[in-house]
Each structure stands twice: as structure tokens, then as C-alpha cells.
Amino acid sequence: MYELRTPVKVSEAVNRVMNHKKKGEKEFIELMEAGDRYLAEDIVADHPIPPFDRSPLDGFAVRSEDTENADSTHPVQLEVVETVGAGHVAKGPVKPGQAIRVMTGTVMPDNTDAIIMFELAKEFTQEDKTYIEIKRPFKAGDYVSKKGEETKQGEVVVRSGTKITAGVIAVLATFGYHRVPVAKKPVIGIYATGTELLEIDDNLQPGKIRNSNAYMIISQIRQAGGEPKYYGKLKDDFNLCYNAVTQALNEVDALITTGGVSVGDFDFLPEIYNRLGAEVLFNKIAMRPGSVTTVADKDGKLLFGLSGNPSACFVGFELYARPWIRSYLHSGKPYVETVKGKLTADFPKPNPFTRFIRSKVEFKEGKVFASPVGMDKSQVVTSLAYTDALVAVPGGSRGYKSGDEVDILLLTSEGSENPLKDPAKSRDEKL
Amino acid sequence: MYELRTPVKVSEAVNRVMNHKKKGEKEFIELMEAGDRYLAEDIVADHPIPPFDRSPLDGFAVRSEDTENADSTHPVQLEVVETVGAGHVAKGPVKPGQAIRVMTGTVMPDNTDAIIMFELAKEFTQEDKTYIEIKRPFKAGDYVSKKGEETKQGEVVVRSGTKITAGVIAVLATFGYHRVPVAKKPVIGIYATGTELLEIDDNLQPGKIRNSNAYMIISQIRQAGGEPKYYGKLKDDFNLCYNAVTQALNEVDALITTGGVSVGDFDFLPEIYNRLGAEVLFNKIAMRPGSVTTVADKDGKLLFGLSGNPSACFVGFELYARPWIRSYLHSGKPYVETVKGKLTADFPKPNPFTRFIRSKVEFKEGKVFASPVGMDKSQVVTSLAYTDALVAVPGGSRGYKSGDEVDILLLTSEGSENPLKDPAKSRDEKL
Numbered sequence: 076m077y078e079l080r081t082p083v084k085v086s087e088a089v090n091r092v093m094n095h096k097k098k099g100e101k102e103f104i105e106l107m108e109a110g111d112r113y114l115a116e117d118i119v120a121d122h123p124i125p126p127f128d129r130s131p132l133d134g135f136a137v138r139s140e141d142t143e144n145a146d147s148t149h150p151v152q153l154e155v156v157e158t159v160g161a162g163h164v165a166k167g168p169v170k171p172g173q174a175i176r177v178m179t180g181t182v183m184p185d186n187t188d189a190i191i192m193f194e195l196a197k198e199f200t201q202e203d204k205t206y207i208e209i210k211r212p213f214k215a216g217d218y219v220s221k222k223g224e225e226t227k228q229g230e231v232v233v234r235s236g237t238k239i240t241a242g243v244i245a246v247l248a249t250f251g252y253h254r255v256p257v258a259k260k261p262v263i264g265i266y267a268t269g270t271e272l273l274e275i276d277d278n279l280q281p282g283k284i285r286n287s288n289a290y291m292i293i294s295q296i297r298q299a300g301g302e303p304k305y306y307g308k309l310k311d312d313f314n315l316c317y318n319a320v321t322q323a324l325n326e327v328d329a330l331i332t333t334g335g336v337s338v339g340d341f342d343f344l345p346e347i348y349n350r351l352g353a354e355v356l357f358n359k360i361a362m363r364p365g366s367v368t369t370v371a372d373k374d375g376k377l378l379f380g381l382s383g384n385p386s387a388c389f390v391g392f393e394l395y396a397r398p399w400i401r402s403y404l405h406s407g408k409p410y411v412e413t414v415k416g417k418l419t420a421d422f423p424k425p426n427p428f429t430r431f432i433r434s435k436v437e438f439k440e441g442k443v444f445a446s447p448v449g450m451d452k453s454q455v456v457t458s459l460a461y462t463d464a465l466v467a468v469p470g471g472s473r474g475y476k477s478g479d480e481v482d483i484l485l486l487t488s489e490g491s492e493n494p495l496k497d498p499a500k501s502r503d504e505k506l
Numbered sequence: 507m508y509e510l511r512t513p514v515k516v517s518e519a520v521n522r523v524m525n526h527k528k529k530g531e532k533e534f535i536e537l538m539e540a541g542d543r544y545l546a547e548d549i550v551a552d553h554p555i556p557p558f559d560r561s562p563l564d565g566f567a568v569r570s571e572d573t574e575n576a577d578s579t580h581p582v583q584l585e586v587v588e589t590v591g592a593g594h595v596a597k598g599p600v601k602p603g604q605a606i607r608v609m610t611g612t613v614m615p616d617n618t619d620a621i622i623m624f625e626l627a628k629e630f631t632q633e634d635k636t637y638i639e640i641k642r643p644f645k646a647g648d649y650v651s652k653k654g655e656e657t658k659q660g661e662v663v664v665r666s667g668t669k670i671t672a673g674v675i676a677v678l679a680t681f682g683y684h685r686v687p688v689a690k691k692p693v694i695g696i697y698a699t700g701t702e703l704l705e706i707d708d709n710l711q712p713g714k715i716r717n718s719n720a721y722m723i724i725s726q727i728r729q730a731g732g733e734p735k736y737y738g739k740l741k742d743d744f745n746l747c748y749n750a751v752t753q754a755l756n757e758v759d760a761l762i763t764t765g766g767v768s769v770g771d772f773d774f775l776p777e778i779y780n781r782l783g784a785e786v787l788f789n790k791i792a793m794r795p796g797s798v799t800t801v802a803d804k805d806g807k808l809l810f811g812l813s814g815n816p817s818a819c820f821v822g823f824e825l826y827a828r829p830w831i832r833s834y835l836h837s838g839k840p841y842v843e844t845v846k847g848k849l850t851a852d853f854p855k856p857n858p859f860t861r862f863i864r865s866k867v868e869f870k871e872g873k874v875f876a877s878p879v880g881m882d883k884s885q886v887v888t889s890l891a892y893t894d895a896l897v898a899v900p901g902g903s904r905g906y907k908s909g910d911e912v913d914i915l916l917l918t919s920e921g922s923e924n925p926l927k928d929p930a931k932s933r934d935e936k937l
Contacts, residue, residue, distance in 0.1 A: 162702030178770040182713040241725035242890030248718035271593030276684040287679035294672035339609035414869035438845035459673030
């Protein structure tokens, strides 16, 4: 009756999922809507930056040779023949003894090769003409932003797979990408299973709880960059569940179910994978919470069978579904980023399996710390509200003390190109 | 002609903006749409968690006293009288010598006080009845999740002002918040000024550049949690700009302009603030880039006059507009979070003013590092694509070396309750 499953290591489970990764197609969207999407092409400079020699400040464009002999006792006077704002071009070339008043961003007038900022030029008027007086020499190129000094034409300025932040949008706008090549979002279906689940606006009933996992997962999918498609909740009925899953698979790129993957009498997902003829990548992971997390592949579509326990469900998504979604989006950093840091509190619990402790990351005096948030049982939900990191402690340890170095998975970091590793052997075993 | 302005310190400028902060009204939205919004009320547990004594695993609910004398030589046998799935309630109370098979999450049947996991009970059938054999005693409470052990009814589980992450959504769903009290988003208008600006789908023309700031700011506003309202770009024409700003102020909670705040002949914003009778909070900050950043208040609406230089514009938004937006959203952590860390490269440039170097933050061996990204001139745009932090180096320094400790502003961190401080005096001055 009790089914024995062989647990795989966390890193092995992630690798098996990533062996089934897929790259989403490219689509073009408006720049205004491109925030938080992922680039599906390298972005190439269609022109140099600056596009022309220009003044980086408000000042006077001059011929440097005219200022050669200027000093405080023999100031040089130049006639200001024109004022040019950014976006305009000076009418004529500058002749010896002349200067042009230019604003920030103005293209350098012909024959000029230096900019003198307002503060260094004394302006005065004589017989209806305007002059500046200069008390020091300027060299050719002084204060001029040279064409192409920042970026050459044809240079790759942002790589494919980059998340589109505000800074990336500035670059896209600069190079005229009014329509942006991005990776299509994977459509991820969600079914919450379990007769115990109430709708969120239902009153509580004996033995039942409200369905929190589905809404949490919808939010996690969006955060990861996917497009959630919520199908609702399913009672513990095999045929109902089987038909629902089969149907949904036609409409999604991957399907997440919550609950029903353990060894209980009404945990139908294993039998559903079997009936579907899906390839089960693993059905037990050497981790807590979420050891029953199961992933299967049906004709190139992944079925993520997450635990019904809220925290196990949360962790299972971040470790296994998120990297898959990020690869679909062409991200070069699909994996959760792991950093070293110190625990700020004891974690006395011994761990037969690798344990992911819901934590909050902090930085103090240049160092990284993680503080466990609240209780650490897999069914605990409230601590999730404060979780932005997972502390990974290896299996086989006899607990950890405040100040011990641990692996910290940063959930709000953009990610890492390095595949997730299992945490190093425990201190106990090393001693 | 050249207007002398008195620069204020960065922290003073932030304080002046925050003295004009406002709290947005509360509104209710669907849970499904609540991601990334900010709570406008404390969230209170309307029931304990767990809501009832329950089994945290698949196993057998028993009366612990029945197992008192069990050991490997004298196993105890109990009759399994019922199987109950999660969401169902056992039919009758358990009598001496009986057990009930229960699934994860099932409410504890009457008279039972311990759970024996499948692995520790040998199940067998005799004369059409099912029994389990147990070879060790169990204590009252063994493996039972007690009602309220995680959260008591009436407890505040998430504070007002918290950003709604996936974890917060799980909590909201658990406590039946199908409509969520959130802070209204502030509507932030945007005008890009400057005759030099082309539309993003225009071909380049002599002396002109494409309008990248507006799109960048739209994205920054969204990231900060505000609702952008883009009005377009304005030529350098005083009356046009004055009327546009006056008009827009009627429709927004704050207005951001880019460009036109310096001392150039076509920098009309200072005169517009004057004509409007707006209170100018400051018009020069002891910082680079973005020293000309100006903020004014017109009848409780803030006018953020950001620089037209892309990087100065970016920095000005993060330092001054973002904390204002976050307070409007009731956030308890409106300020940009600053942490200590080490520079990974020399930054030889001397700084008359505090300088914010566009950087990328990294974590290595438990420590925080920041690497400057590309060139650091205020008009540089491409480096913004890789910026997720700003290194703040104090004014008066003679440059910094790789390995020096610096202040790092984490742009992707949720924020801090601590007001932004100016970076400490430079090493040079300390020596």
C-alpha cells in the first residue's frame, strides 16, 4: 500500500527539469508595454552615441586657437554671433574671433572645437553686440562630447535574454526600438486539488481551508515572467482530475497542480501521470519542505506536481518551475541565485534531507545575513509574507547556530547562470 | 545672466521632498489583481491557523493510550474503522482499539490524539477487516498540528504598507480577503522637454536625439508602484510649456518633467515654477549626476524637474521621486536602501560633489561588492541597462580604489525605513 520512492538530490531534480527546457518564440510588442519582459534578440546600436560631436553643458562653442594666448592679464574677447538651442543647428561656421552660445546637447557648430562653460566666460554687451571675455586658454576637444565616444555604431548594447528594466527601456528608445523583440510568455495552467479547499470568499467549514496556493502560484508565475491561466480547484475524484488535466494540457505550455502528489489514498496525480503516459522526471526529492514534488513531461509539456502544503508549494515553484519559465523567456540567468552568508539565529532542527528555511536576507557592514522568518513547518503560510530568501542547510546536519555560514537563495534577485548546487556537507560531517 | 544657485545636500533634498509627502486613499481590489500593490490596512487573522487540530501527514489517527504498551515483541493491533480524506470529517468517535486512516490536512477525529505515519504502521487485512500493527508507543499530541499553533485568531499577520508579494497573497487568500484594501496608486504625469527630442520611431536628424527619458521614467514610475500618465514631449517654447504644465497639474498627483531645469537660455522650468507660484524646495543639489534636479510644490502637488541627461534623470527619479511615491503607497520602507560594500574597480575621478556611480551589485563569499558599469558621464545611456545599484562616493574625495568600502544604494531592494544619508566624509579627509 505504501509506495516507496527514491529521492533525488535537489540539484539533480533541477537538472532533470532543465533537460526538458524549451525556448519561447519571439514576438514584437510596443516599447511602452515592454517592461519586465525578456529580450529575444541582441540590441544593436543603429547609430553612434553621441550621434555627433556635441556640447555636454550650457556654454560657448569656440575655436580653441582663438584662446591660445588668454590669461588673467591679457583676456581674449570673442564676439557671440549666434545662440543655438539643443535640437537646432548653427547657421554658419564660426570665423576667427567669434563664438556661439550653445545649450546642453547642441551639435558642435562648424569650425568650433572647444566648449567654455558659462561660469568661465564673462559676457558683456558693447554697441549692440555681445562678447565674452576669457582669461585662460582652452585646448581642442575641451568639454566636447565626441561622436561615438560612448557607443560605436553596430555595437551590441544589450544581450538577448536580458530582462527589460527601466534602464534597458532607455537604451531601446535611444536606438529607435518602438517595437521590441521579446520572448513570448509561457502559458502556465494552474489547478488546485483537494476536497478540503474552499473558495477565498467562502466562510470556513469544519475540516476545510481556503484555497491559498492557487493565488500564490498565480503571483509567482507572474513574477517569474509567465502568463498564468487559472482553471480553478478540483475535488478528490480521479476521473474528474484526469479529464481536467488532459483538457488543460491542450491549452498551456506547462501545467502546475497543487496537492495530490503524496502517498495518500486521494493523491491521484501519480496515477494521472501514469495514465497519461507522461515521463516522470522524479517523484521524490531529498528536501524539506516539498519532498513529494513531482515533475513529469507529456509530449514536451511539463506537469509540475507541487505539494498542497503552502510553504512546500512555494519552495517547489521557486526551485523547479521558475528556472524552466526563465529559460522559456531566453534568460541567461534562469537559476535562483545562491550566495554565502551568515545565519542570525539558531536553527536547532536536525535535517535528514536538505532543508530550505524561509528567511529574510539582510546586509550589515558589507556582509550578507539571513534570518529565518517564523516557524518552519511545511504547512505554515503566514511566514511566507516575509520571505525573500531561502536558507539551504544540507541533509545530515545536527542543526545550525547563529553566525554559521550557510547558502542563501535570493528569491528577489534576477537570477544566476549557475545551476543550483546542493548545499555543501554539514559542519558535523566535516568535523 | 548666469544664475547662482545654492546646492543642498542629498539627504537634505530628500528630506525636503518627504516633508511634502502624502498618503494615498484606500481602495479595494480583487485578490487576483493585488500583486505588487501596497496594503492600506493591517491584515488580521479571522481564524486560527490551523483552524482545527489536524494531521500534518498521511497516517492513522489513534488514541495514544491504546499504544502505551506497544513494543517490537508485543505489538499492538488496532482496527481501522474508517478512511477520511482532507476536507471530510470522520463519521464517528474512535472507540478503544480502533484507528482511522487519515490524509494530510484532515481534522483529527473525535477521541484521537496522535497520528502514526504510514511508514510506522504495518497494515493487514483479516476476515474483511483492516488492522494496523504498531511496535512502539505514541504520546498524546504526537505529530498533531494543534489548532492555532501557527497563528491565533485576531493576530495581525501582515502590516499595512507591505508590498503584496506572492507570500502575502497566500496569507490574504487564507484569511478570505477576496477583496484587498490597498493604497491608490498616485498618478504621475510625464512631459519630456527639449526641441532636440525625436519620437522613438523617427529617423535621426542632425542635432537631434530620440526621446528616451520619457519611456525610462514611465518604467521607473511603474516599478515604484505609481501610475504613469504620459503627455508627450514639448518643444522649447515658454508659453507652450507653461500651459502644458498648468493643464497637466489638474489631472495628476505629481508631475515629472525631464530637461529644462538648468541655466540654459531655453531651460524654462525655473520660470514656470515662478509663474505658477510654486514653492521651490531646492534647485541645486550637491550631487553628480543631476545637480540641477529641482523639486517644487504647487498646492500639494509635487513638480519633479529632472535633468534631461538620461543618467541624471534616472538617478534623480530614484533618489527623490521614488520615496515620495512609496510614501503615497503607505510603504513603511520608502527610502532607497543603502548598504556598505566594496568597490571592485578603481574610480579615480575626484568629486567636488557627492557622486552616484551607476553600478552592479554582487555577492561573493558572504560579502557585498559593487562594480561600476561602463562610463560615468551624466549623458551616458547604455550603462543604465546594467545598473541595479548606485555607489555613492562623498564630495571632496580624490578618487577611490578597488577594495575601498563605499555606500551602495540597492535599487532593486524593496527599500528602507531609514532616510537616505549622505555618504560619510572621504578617506582623504579622514587621513
